[in-house]
Amino acid sequence: MIWRRMALIFLVLVGLSAVLAPKVAPYSYSEQFRDSPNAPPGGKFLLGTDDMGRDRFSRLLYATAVSVTLAPAAAALSVLLALVVCAFHGRVLSGLTTIGMSIPWMFLFIILRAELPLNTAPEVSVVLTFALMGVAGWAGPARVLSGSIREMMEAGWMLHARSAGIARWRIAAVYAWPHLRSVAAAQFRALAPAYVLAEASLGLLGLGVAEPVPSWGNLLRDLQHPDMVRENPALLAPLVLLMLCLLALEAFSVRESVQ
Amino acid sequence: MTASGRGVVALASKLARSLAGLIVIVLLGGFAAAALVRYSPGFDVDENAWNTKGGSSAAEASRVRRAQENELLPFYWRYLKAAVKGDFGESESYRVPVAELLQDRAPVTGRLAAWGVAGGILMAALCGWLAVWPRVPVLELVVSGWVALLLAVPPAVLALAFFFREAPIQVAVALAILPRVFGTIRAILRDAHESPALLAARSRGLGTGVLAWRYVLVPMAPRIMALAGVAAMVAFGALVPIEALCDVPGIGQLAWKAALSRDLPLLSALTLIVTFVVASIQAAGELMTPETIHSKEVAE
Amino acid sequence: MSSGSSLSSADELLKYRLNARYGATPVLREVEGRLAAGEIAALVGLSGSGKSTLALALQRLLHYRGGRVDGSIVLEGTELMGLSESAMRSIRGRRIGYVPQSPGTALNPKLRVRTLIDETWSAHARGRMDDAARQTLLERVQLPGTGAFLDQRAGELSTGQGQRLLIALAILHGPALLIADEPTSALDAITQAAVLRLFAELNRELGTAILFISHDLLSVASIAHRVDILHEGSVVESGPPGRIFGEPVHPFTRDLVDAMPKRP
């Protein structure tokens, strides 16, 4: 119980700091203090500065705003799409998910980037990138959901509901949803962090969140330099934050599963 | 017709149907990939066109070569015709037959993936056991925390960390798979744990080994097999960045390079293979759950 | 064998002739039967003789179990085999009620009793079901109509309560025909007797015709007006319980009657 409360408080805090980033952050995410690049944590800069003299703490706050809202939104979109696709169950679907899981979606991002006007505001392109991620990621959850739907189709209560003449959509909404909800929630929990990370690797290709807008993904990219971490452990801040958020979510699910 | 004879015929027709489905899916997947590659920007420019030695005539030659592939449908048709004969064309970026590239690299990726899947599932099973069996909430939270930590670290970063510490990358792959199969394994173990059959067996005083084998592993085998399939897909997904970043000369690295250089023949081959693997896993899963189960249930 | 087809009389409710199979395996072969309004007919057969298949086939639900049906089902003068799925849906639950075998699987464990009743109600009726109606319904099947009971989840009910709830759901719209598929097999002897009494009562008070499917000859003897014996996918003998028990004709029926426990 105490875990659950702590997790809740933590998540609320993260959410608040994300929403209030422009008010809370000491500096803008793009402000460059060119006299003090790579400053150590402390003093004027809570977590130090990056190599262009930008305040890491402010960047982390803004990044949190981006990642904490958009990655879960994308995950939710994937799960939602998966549910919609699962409405058409059967062989066609299993083929579709197979194709969906095997084709190189990366090109869709390349195409998006190419079709987007270059002067698109960075915020818009960030949102679109995550939205596309959400769309492209439907196949995984669809496969899992269709598995549990198939199981449900076999259930006695499903047949009974049919024998009572209940409309198909009511069966789906009232009878099936309580069962699917936990599966969907588990998929959501797995996808949200996956999308935070996916954005990071897309960033390497220039398809993610571009300079100078920060995101957990592009802050995590600094971790590729193990030695920089040794010199400045503040680089681990985004990873620690991501982990804590996942843990907090997990604390809920432990409770849920005990129920 | 005897019952067994009918069974064989039914199985054969089922096999034939799933094989046909498999082929259709693989073809469609390959086509979808080829279309995506073909219509992505930068397809008909050579990625090396910037900053290469002089060569406008070489650039021209490369443009002409790519122009031949401009027509998607004819390309795909030609490609498939050749592929049936085992010829997957020549890679644009390596200038080496695709088949040769794949042959060189498949074992590397295969070994990494096999170790990763086996290790990941075993470790996940251990974690799941710790989370389910002792029924200690703190332990459950600790295990969840550990899994969340693994989930938060990008597989590639994990692999790099292992690499720089000169530790085996296979372990990193396994650790990347662990959190992604953990949820399912935990559910399987919980179901097994709570199954009445297990309780009944316990009441008969059976040993732990027998319990684990007969009442957990054997009844859960289809789900575990399905899970292994999922884990294999996770592994291939994770191996692309891992191989690309750690310079492991495997299929994943190949895919990464192929994507960056819009290497149509190579990418088509890779998609055909990946689709085939994914679809086979799917088909195998379907074959393992016999339809006859319902008819019996209802008839009773 | 059942009697040859005669002109449908005014009180004939259901008349069917069916073949059913799963894949290449036939389960029902030319099974014929009829039911008059208000009649209780029992269909008795061993496990695997196709009883549940028939129950589902009559509601045209068998394809959800991977089976195929052909033949004819005439309910209240309407041929059901040609109906669309949506037309069929308006008949299920409204004209045909179904009481399945086990409440453990047939009730969605995650749903509350109230939800189950309301959903069944709104499948064929407009507006909300009022509390009084709910109470009446539950009392009819000897369940408490209290709010506390309504808020229980189906997974928390006892088997007896669950079976009563299933019956309540089946009769909610006052169907002309009730198909009961081994409704008592999961129950203890006392509850079993109570549920059988309940069926008889419903038949008497509401005039609902009941197709009672069972493997237990003894349990149907007390309520059925007529007994059909199903063997290897076909009805082999049909008649009032007295005759079936007294002078069984078909060898299978004889075995069945001989196997009945005798009072010591």
Place this chain on the structure above:
Amino acid sequence: MKAIACLVLFASLSGAASQQELRFALHSDPKTFDPLHVEDAASEAVRYVTAGVLVRVNRATDQVLPELAESWKIIEGGRAVAFHLRAGLKFSDGTPLTSADVARTVERALDPKENSPAGDSLRTGQAVPEVKVAGPLDITIRYAAPKPGIDRLFDGIGIGPTGNAKLPATAGPYFVAEFHPGTFLLLKRNPNYWKHDPAGHQLPYIDAIRIDIQQNRDIELTRFLRGELHLIPKIDPDSFDRVAKEKPGWGKSAGASLDSEFLWFNLAPAKSIPEWKKKWFQSTAFRHAVSQAIHREDIVALDYKGHAHPAAGPISTANKSWFNPELKPLAANPARAAKLLAGDGFQLRDGVLRDRDGHVVEFSLITNAGHRPREKAAALIQNDLKKVGIQVNIVTLDMGSLLERIRKSLDYEAALLGLNLEADPMELMNIWLSSGPEHSWWPSEKTPATPWEARIDALMMEQASSTSMAVRKKAVAEFQRIAVAEEPMIFLVNPDFLAAVSPVVKGLQLSVAPPQVLWNVEWLKLE
């Protein structure tokens, strides 16, 4: 041996070999071992240490030295060159090398069907030289008009044997013995290499070169620091500083390189750019103002960690022979930038710059994704320009999409890229001739759009057709002056050439001209 997981590979590497083996890494597979078809950097690196050439330009002194040709004469007023080969030359497989091989190589390079990049350098426009064999050791190549640097050209023409083996025999210090795509390649010493040291010892000294394919530069660095690699032929500033810190003296800087980083505006008549923006981009004052607003010193200090020099113009300050010393790097001067903009009708209000018609001044700047120095430079420029009220949108694209935009669709506003160049201004022709395919701001222009472009065309042609060094230098200096005065490309910095070399490698001399590190590979020793 099949491809091996890298771990196994490293394990096998750490075992000491009795034979001397120089080890380093390339970032991608060489695409070809045919010296005439080399386009990419990796193939070029391999070509340089394997292919035998008639003459070699000494990268340290810029002198043309005899190689397979014992001597040569430039005749007929610079129109022709007559080579005399050494006697008894052999390819690595033992077959003799004669003037017939040279003739076949040159003719193959010039064959239009071959599409040889090496051949492009031999042609003048469409004109093809005539090749005449005068004996087994003598051969003459003759042009219709004088060809500047006619002898130097042959530094880039690797003489190959007959046939088209996958791993062809060579006449240079090494030959390719094994190639495992994506993994490594093994070069072995050419047993028939003609060159001997003064003591009569046959070169090269080092028996073999093992080149690993290593895309990840962090891994390359780690392996270098572990001693698994002997050198990093080109290293980025961050890694250089790490090497300098952990292994003092192992980092080698050649000072400013010939490479340059620059940005330019799209001046082509692209439909995607609104008319008013075209007007800004075409205004020299606007381009100067942008150039003036950029703090090149900050790019040097923050982006390159001090390992770069502010650029002064199209030719690097490091290019001693051709750089116009009158040009000085531009110091940032936002005040002057603001004045230039005001003079051109722009108005700054509330930190937002507007043009005469009230349009907010903003443009997008594309650069290649994953190239950290450029991404960072773009962020710095964004901030600099914000100070004068110009809003810049940075868009990073993968190389394919980027090239599509700057070469084909021309759908972009400004781009930030860099070029690796060689010393000779002949290299600049593709970029600066208005009809050149790599004419950045308007590729393959039909006719020069402005008088200054016409003038640059004329100067380019002049330096390309004269054999007099003085005439060429004058033309090139004038070209640089115009390029800076008009600033169609805004040159930012010339990054330093940085390498890391283990002290066990002896005899290495860093040069600014490529290949900067291994140009005297046959003289290197391992201790």
